[in-house]
Amino acid sequence: LADAAFCAALPKAELHLHIEGTLTPAQKLALARRNRHAMASMTLEQIEQTHHFGGSGSPEVDLKQMLDCYYGGIELLSTRSDFFDTALAYLDQCHREGVRYAEISFDPQAHTSRGVPMADVVVGLYEALQYGRATWGVQAQLILCINRDRSVDSALATLDEAAPYRECGWIVGLGLDSNEAGNPPSKFVEVYRRAREQGYRLTAHCDVDQVDSVKHIWQCIELLGVERIDHGINCLEDPDLIEQLRQRGTCLTACPTWRLRDPQPRRVERIRAMLQHGLRVTINSDDPGLLASGTLGRMLPRVAAHGRFTRAEMAQFCRNAFQGAWIDGPTQAAY
Ligand code: ES4
Ligand code: ZN
Numbered sequence: 001l002a003d004a005a006f007c008a009a010l011p012k013a014e015l016h017l018h019i020e021g022t023l024t025p026a027q028k029l030a031l032a033r034r035n036r037h038a039m040a041s042m043t044l045e046q047i048e049q050t051h052h053f054g055g056s057g058s059p060e061v062d063l064k065q066m067l068d069c070y071y072g073g074i075e076l077l078s079t080r081s082d083f084f085d086t087a088l089a090y091l092d093q094c095h096r097e098g099v100r101y102a103e104i105s106f107d108p109q110a111h112t113s114r115g116v117p118m119a120d121v122v123v124g125l126y127e128a129l130q131y132g133r134a135t136w137g138v139q140a141q142l143i144l145c146i147n148r149d150r151s152v153d154s155a156l157a158t159l160d161e162a163a164p165y166r167e168c169g170w171i172v173g174l175g176l177d178s179n180e181a182g183n184p185p186s187k188f189v190e191v192y193r194r195a196r197e198q199g200y201r202l203t204a205h206c207d208v209d210q211v212d213s214v215k216h217i218w219q220c221i222e223l224l225g226v227e228r229i230d231h232g233i234n235c236l237e238d239p240d241l242i243e244q245l246r247q248r249g250t251c252l253t254a255c256p257t258w259r260l261r262d263p264q265p266r267r268v269e270r271i272r273a274m275l276q277h278g279l280r281v282t283i284n285s286d287d288p289g290l291l292a293s294g295t296l297g298r299m300l301p302r303v304a305a306h307g308r309f310t311r312a313e314m315a316q317f318c319r320n321a322f323q324g325a326w327i328d329g330p331t332q333a334a335y
Contacts, residue, residue: 002314004301010314013101013321014094014284014296016230016253018145018177019083019125020074020107021287022090025051031076031086039076051290054259059209060181066259067179069290074110083124084131091132091140097297101325102140104129105175108158109147118161126170141326143203145175146191148183155191159198166198172326175230176204181211185219192224201326203228203253208267214238221250228253228324233270235279246278251324255286256303257293265293268307275313282321 023031025047032039039047050072053065077083087104094102104125111121122142129140144162146155165171174195176188185204192202204226206216213234218241220226232252235241245252252274256265274281283303288295293302304314 002301002304002309002311004304006311007300007304007314008098008297010098010300010318011322012097012099012296012300012318013282013325014099015103015228015251015282015321015324016105016255016284016286017090017102018070018105018107018287019087019090020077020110021070021291022086022289023073023076024289027086027089027289028073028076031082035076035078035082037076052260055261059207060211062259063207063210064179064181066287066290070287071110071178073290074107075114077111078114078116080120080124080127083121084128087125087128087140088131091128091136091138093295093297094138094140095132095136097295099296100138101322101327102138103143103173103326104140105143105145105177107145107147107177108162109150109154112158112161113154118165122162122165122170126165139327141172142170143173143175144171144200145177146188147178148176148187148205149179152187152191155188156194159191159194163198166200171200173201173203177230180205180207180216184212185216185224189223192226196225202226203230205230206232206234208233208255210234214241217241217245221245221248227251231255233267233274236270236273236277242277242279249280249323251280251282251320253282253284253324255284255293256299257286257291260292262292265299265303265306268303272307272309272313275316280320280324281317282324283317284321 053069054062132138204220208231214237228251230253254271256267258266285296293299
């Protein structure tokens with residue numbers, strides 16, 4: 001079996017991580033004070049209370065509650081330094097936990113819609129990536145996530161605004177996140193077509209146990225042409241879909257996350273089944289600041305113990321992540 005020391009020593013990669021979801025209550029309070037935001041008048045305990053979401057019994061309601069907390073904290077990020085500091089804190093944590101490579105998602109629309117310039121978001125994040133690489137040797141790339149509950153026009157305008165950063169290679173991929181109910185992948189066919197033309201690598205969320213999840217995963221591969229799916233755990237309900245994902249080598253970025261009221265990792269048996277089907281499934285932290293599961297380094301030994309995973313299985317999750325990573329050429333060989 002894989003013990004904590006084995007998990008700590010594994011070279012790790014994280015492919016599903018929202019930078020806005022890395023903010024812990026303490027980080028939120030510090031940002032609120034420095035930006036003179038209303039949250040500065042709250043105590044740490046009060047902010048922690050807002051992180052007690054989920055457990056409603058309905059996956060859609062749980063996702064909605066989690067997203068309310070996530071987007072509620074997002075307005076603490078407003079200057080280039082806020083983005084730089086937040087990304088650097090995450091990369092510092094990666095370095096300390098043996099995460100050698102990370103693909104970091106960000107939600108530009110949640111910032112630009114508040115008047116934060118796209119340049120401040122992207123340049124702040126990218127400068128942290130350069131600093132982290134130079135200081136710790138941790139490699140990272142950026143994924144621009146479209147909010148699926150906003151309009152297609154807003155998504156297309158966001159692609160236009162981000163085009164200079166795509167062209168110079170500062171953004172590697174496109175994702176799709178936020179509220180899935182009523183916002184199927186098929187809504188974004190034109191957005192993904194344009195992004196592909198611009199050279200983006202493609203992924204999209206199909207969150208756990210959402211309505212029509214199997215249908216959404218099919219839409220992602222057949223209509224959007226994604227190479228990865230974020231979550232995608234419900235593929236287990238359709239044998240044809242499993243076969244299709246295996247043949248394509250689609251990477252599925254699972255998150256055995258638990259909320260503050262959950263004592264244990266979740267989704268572990270389904271993640272094991274995905275591995276046993278030969279799917280390229282990986283383990284990720286998603287929103288480590290919001291979720292009790294925390295960072296990847298903290299989560300992995302808990303998942304290994306709870307699922308009684310072997311060393312070979314834990315190593316396979318990590319190998320899958322490096323194979324699913326959007327790194328081309330000689331760099332890939334280094335792994
Ligand atoms: C998210 Cl887990 C999840 N699902 C959808 N949107 C998100 N944004 C941040 N985390
Ligand atoms: Zn996510």
